[in-house]
Amino acid sequence: GLNDNCIYCGSEEVEGIAHLTRYFSKISSWNKGKLAELKNRRGNRDFGQ
Numbered sequence: 001g002l003n004d005n006c007i008y009c010g011s012e013e014v015e016g017i018a019h020l021t022r023y024f025s026k027i028s029s030w031n032k033g034k035l036a037e038l039k040n041r042r043g044n045r046d047f048g049q
């Protein structure tokens with residue numbers, strides 16, 4: 001899932017990575033439209049702002 005902190009050490013230095021059509025993409029580089037799509041798929045969580 002998408003977390004604000006590392007589930008192992010608690011660090012806030014985390015980066016979301018998406019696996020799309022055989023390649024990976026950092027979600028921090030996504031535009032607002034793509035983040036909105038991801039937010040809707042993940043149950044309306046508050047992230048990527």
